[in-house]
Amino acid sequence: MNGKILETENVTVSFDGFKAINNLNFSMDAGELRVVIGPNGAGKTTFLDVITGKVQPTQGRVLFQGRNLRRLSENKIALLGIGRKFQTPRVYLNLTVRENLDIACNRQKNVFAMLFGRSSIYERKTVVGLLETIGLTAKAELPAALLSHGEKQRLEIGMLVAQSPDLLLVDEPVAGLTDEETENIGELLIALAESHSILVIEHDMEFVRQIARKVTVLHEGSVLCEGSIEEVQNDPRVIEVYLGRPLEDSEEVTLKQGQAELLEVAGDSYESN
Amino acid sequence: MTSDSLVGIPGIERRHRRRRLLLIEVGLVALVALVLIFLMPVVISGFRLSLLGRFLALAIAALGIDLIWGYTGMLSLGHGVFFALGGYAIAMHLQLAPVDAGKLPEFMNLYGVTELPWFWKPFDSFGFAAIAVIIIPALLGAILGYLVFRNRIRGVYFSILTQAATIVFFNFFNGQQKLFNGTNGLTNYKTLLGADVNTAPTQFVFYTLTVLFLVAAYALCRWLTGGRFGKLLIAIRDDESRVRFTGYDPTGFKVLVFGLSAALAGLAGAMFTLQTGIVSPKAMDIAFSIEMVIWVAVGGRATLVGAILGALVVNFAKSLLSEKFPEIWLFFQGALFLIVVTVLPDGIVGWLRTQGIEQMRSLFGLRQPMITYPSLEEDPEVQRERENLGARD
Numbered sequence: 001m002n003g004k005i006l007e008t009e010n011v012t013v014s015f016d017g018f019k020a021i022n023n024l025n026f027s028m029d030a031g032e033l034r035v036v037i038g039p040n041g042a043g044k045t046t047f048l049d050v051i052t053g054k055v056q057p058t059q060g061r062v063l064f065q066g067r068n069l070r071r072l073s074e075n076k077i078a079l080l081g082i083g084r085k086f087q088t089p090r091v092y093l094n095l096t097v098r099e100n101l102d103i104a105c106n107r108q109k110n111v112f113a114m115l116f117g118r119s120s121i122y123e124r125k126t127v128v129g130l131l132e133t134i135g136l137t138a139k140a141e142l143p144a145a146l147l148s149h150g151e152k153q154r155l156e157i158g159m160l161v162a163q164s165p166d167l168l169l170v171d172e173p174v175a176g177l178t179d180e181e182t183e184n185i186g187e188l189l190i191a192l193a194e195s196h197s198i199l200v201i202e203h204d205m206e207f208v209r210q211i212a213r214k215v216t217v218l219h220e221g222s223v224l225c226e227g228s229i230e231e232v233q234n235d236p237r238v239i240e241v242y243l244g245r246p247l248e249d250s251e252e253v254t255l256k257q258g259q260a261e262l263l264e265v266a267g268d269s270y271e272s273n
Numbered sequence: 274m275t276s277d278s279l280v281g282i283p284g285i286e287r288r289h290r291r292r293r294l295l296l297i298e299v300g301l302v303a304l305v306a307l308v309l310i311f312l313m314p315v316v317i318s319g320f321r322l323s324l325l326g327r328f329l330a331l332a333i334a335a336l337g338i339d340l341i342w343g344y345t346g347m348l349s350l351g352h353g354v355f356f357a358l359g360g361y362a363i364a365m366h367l368q369l370a371p372v373d374a375g376k377l378p379e380f381m382n383l384y385g386v387t388e389l390p391w392f393w394k395p396f397d398s399f400g401f402a403a404i405a406v407i408i409i410p411a412l413l414g415a416i417l418g419y420l421v422f423r424n425r426i427r428g429v430y431f432s433i434l435t436q437a438a439t440i441v442f443f444n445f446f447n448g449q450q451k452l453f454n455g456t457n458g459l460t461n462y463k464t465l466l467g468a469d470v471n472t473a474p475t476q477f478v479f480y481t482l483t484v485l486f487l488v489a490a491y492a493l494c495r496w497l498t499g500g501r502f503g504k505l506l507i508a509i510r511d512d513e514s515r516v517r518f519t520g521y522d523p524t525g526f527k528v529l530v531f532g533l534s535a536a537l538a539g540l541a542g543a544m545f546t547l548q549t550g551i552v553s554p555k556a557m558d559i560a561f562s563i564e565m566v567i568w569v570a571v572g573g574r575a576t577l578v579g580a581i582l583g584a585l586v587v588n589f590a591k592s593l594l595s596e597k598f599p600e601i602w603l604f605f606q607g608a609l610f611l612i613v614v615t616v617l618p619d620g621i622v623g624w625l626r627t628q629g630i631e632q633m634r635s636l637f638g639l640r641q642p643m644i645t646y647p648s649l650e651e652d653p654e655v656q657r658e659r660e661n662l663g664a665r666d
Contacts, residue, residue: 052518078520090515092508099504104519106501111525114502138653141287163519 003066005030005167005197006051011060013046013221020046021057022221030065030166033193035200035208037232038218039241044201045087047218048169052084053077064167079109083165087172089152093145097136097155100144101127104159126162134158134188150181157188161196168198174207186210217241298495302488309484314477323548326480328588330544333483333490335568335580337537340494342566343575344503345530346510347427351435352538353562354442355410359539360552361446362409364459365393366402367470371463379461380454390452399466406543407536414535418528427513436559443557458553465547476548483544487581490537494577497533506530507575567606571613573620582621 006028013021021043028034038044049055051062053074062069069077078084091100105123108114119127131137134154139147144155153173160168170189174182182204189198189211202208208215208229215232217224219241225232232238309329314322334356341347368378374397377389395401421434446453453459468475497503508516509523516523546552555561564587572583587609595602617624 054514073522074514074517075520075522078518084518086515090512092511092515094507094511095504102501103505103508103516109519109521111529114505114526115497117501119501138657140653142653159519 003030005065007063009060011050011057011062013050013055014058019221024222026223028199030197033198034214034216035202035212036216036218037202037208042218043221044218045171048084048171051169052082081166083160083163084169085156085160085171085173089156091144091152091155094143096141096143098127098140100155100159101130101162105162130158130162150177161192166197168196170198170200172201172203174204182207306484306488310481324592326483326548327545328585329483329487330541331588332581332584333487334538334541334565335584336490336494336577337534338565338569339577339580341530341534343569344498344506344510345527348432349435350432350562351439352565353557354439355414355535355538356542357552357556358410359406359542360546360556362402362405363543364546364552365396366399367462367465368459369397370465384451386451406539410539411532411536415528415532418531422524422527439557439559439562443554446554456554458551460551462550479547486540486544491577567610571620573622576622579620579622
C-alpha cells in the first residue's frame with residue numbers, strides 16, 4: 001500500500017449554521033498511526049461521523065483510498081474497509097463474546113448468506129485468534145453484558161479488527177479505564193498498527209504519548225497544527241487553545257485532566273531543555 | 274439451553290452438547306404435538322377442544338410477533354391487519370365454494386351486486402386462496418416494511434405507523450358493504466373442498482392442521498433465530514446503527530422478518546377463521562393487535578415458547594373469566610399487563626429461566642442453594658486456572 005489512505009478536502013459540516021467542521025483539510029498515509037486531539041467541541045467526533053457516512057459534509061469531499069465517499073451509506077463505507085469504534089463501548093450486550101466477533105468477522109453480509117451460510121473455517125479460526133489477542137478466550141461464551149467496561153472496550157476493538165478494515169477509526173479507546181488497562185489497549189493498538197492504518201481520537205495525554213507518532217490538533221473544526229508529540233506540545237497556539245480558555249468554559253473533567261497533563265508535559269520538556 | 278451452562282467446555286464437546294439439546298427439543302415438540310392431536314380430544318370436551326384449536330391458531334400469530342418484537346425489537350401494533358387479511362382470503366373462497374360458477378355469494382345479492390368483482394374471481398380456486406392466505410399479508414408487510422425501514426423509521430414512530438395502517442384497513446373493510454359485507458364480515462360458511470365445514474370431523478381436521486402449522490411455524494422461527502441470522506436480529510434490536518457500521522444493511526433483514534411475521538399472522542387468521550366460522554373487520558381493531566403484543570409480553574419476549582404459552586394462557590383466562598364474570602375481563606386484562614410489566618418484565622418463561630426456580634423454592638420454605646457471583650463452577654477464569662494447574666501436574 002502506498003499513497004494516501006484518507007484525505008479530506010475543504011470539508012465543512014454545519015448544523016443549522018453552526019460549523020462543527022470548518023474547511024478541514026486532513027490527510028493520512030497508508031499504514032500510519034495518527035492521533036487526533038483537541039479540546040471539547042473541536043469537532044473530533046463529527047470528523048469521524050463524516051468519514052463513516054453518518055453525517056454528510058455540507059461542502060467538500062472525503063476521499064478514502066482516492067475514492068469519494070459522498071452519498072455512500074454507513075454500511076457501504078464499512079464494506080469498503082473503514083471500521084469504527086465508538087466512544088462508549090458499543091457491543092451487542094445480549095450476544096456472547098464469540099457471537100459478537102462472529103457477526104463482525106462474517107464476510108458475506110447479505111440476507112441470503114446469513115440465512116443459509118455457515119461460518120467458514122477461516123472465519124472461525126480468526127475469531128479464536130482474536131479472542132486470544134484481546135484476552136477474552138475464557139469468557140468467549142459469556143454474554144457481553146457481563147463483561148467489565150475495559151473488557152467491552154477490548155471486545156469492541158476486537159470486533160473492529162474482525163471486520164478486517166484497512167482503516168481503523170478509534171474514538172477515545174481508553175476513556176474510563178485503569179492505568180493497566182490503558183497500557184494494554186495501547187500495546188494492542190501499536191501491534192495492530194503494523195498491519196492497519198489507524199486514526200485514534202484521544203484526550204488522555206499519557207496515552208497519546210505512549211502510542212503517538214504523529215499528532216493532529218483540531219480546534220473549532222479545523223486543523224490547528226500537526227507534527228510529533230513534542231512539536232505539538234510546544235506549539236504556542238496549542239498551549240493557547242488548551243490553556244487560554246477560561247476554566248468555566250470546559251464542561252468536562254477529561255478536558256481539565258488533559259490540560260493538567262499537557263501543562264505537566266510542557267513543564268517536563270522545558271526542564272529537559 | 275442457556276449459554277452459561279456451556280462455559281468452559283471445548284468446542285467439539287460444546288457442539289455435541291448442542292446437538293443433543295436440539296434432539297431433546299425435537300422430541301419434546303413431537304411429544305406435545307402428539308398429545309395435542311391424540312390425547313386432548315379424549316381428555317377435554319368438544320367445546321374446550323374447539324377453543325384450544327382457535328387459541329393454537331392465535332399462537333401462530335404470537336410467534337410472528339415474537340419474531341419481530343422479541344428478537345428484532347420492532348413493536349408492531351397493527352398485526353391484526355395481516356391476521357384479518359389471511360382470514361378474509363380463506364373466507365372469500367368459502368363464500369364462493371358452495372355457489373355455482375358465475376353465481377354470487379349470498380350477501381352480494383342482498384346489496385344488489387350483479388357481477389362478481391374482479392379480485393374475487395381467483396379466490397374461486399382453493400389453491401389460489403390457500404397461497405393468498407400467506408402471500409398477501411407477506412407482500413403487504415414486505416412493501417410496507419421496505420418503505421418504513423428504508424427511511425430508517427424506528428421505535429415509537431414505527432408503532433404509530435402500524436396503528437395508522439390498522440385504522441386505514443379497518444375503515445376500508447368496514448365501509449365496503451358491497452365488496453366485503455362491511456361490518457358484518459364474511460360468515461355462514463358451508464363447504465370447503467366438498468366437505469361440510471360445520472361437522473365435527475372437518476373441524477377436527479382443521480384442529481389437527483392448526484397443530485401441524487404451529488409446529489412448522491415454531492420450527493421455522495427456531496431455525497431463523499438459532500443461527501447467525503437470529504444473532505444478527507438480536508444485534509439489530511440491541512444497536513442498529515452499530516450493525517450498519519459493521520457493514521450490514523439492516524433494511525433487508527427487517528423487511529424479511531416483518532414479511533415473515535405478517536405471513537404467520539395471515540396463516541393464523543385463516544386457521545382461526547376456519548374454526549370460528551366468521552371473519553369481520555373487528556379483527557383489524559387496534560385493541561386486538563395490542564392483545565397480540567400482550568400475549569407475547571405475558572409469555573416472555575424472545576423465547577418463542579413463551580409466545581405460544583402466552584397466547585394460550587391469556588386466551589384461556591379470557592374465556593374462563595368471561596364465562597364466569599362477563600364484565601370483568603377487560604379489567605383483568607389491564608391488570609394482567611400491569612402485573613407482567615412490573616413483576617415479570619421478562620414474562621413467564623423469562624422468569625422461569627432466571628429467578629423463577631429459586632423464588633418457588635423459597636415460597637415452599639425450602640433452603641436456598643448457596644449462590645456466588647459468578648458461580649465458581651461457571652466462572653471461566655476459575656475453571657481455566659483449575660484446568661491449567663491440573664495440566665502442569
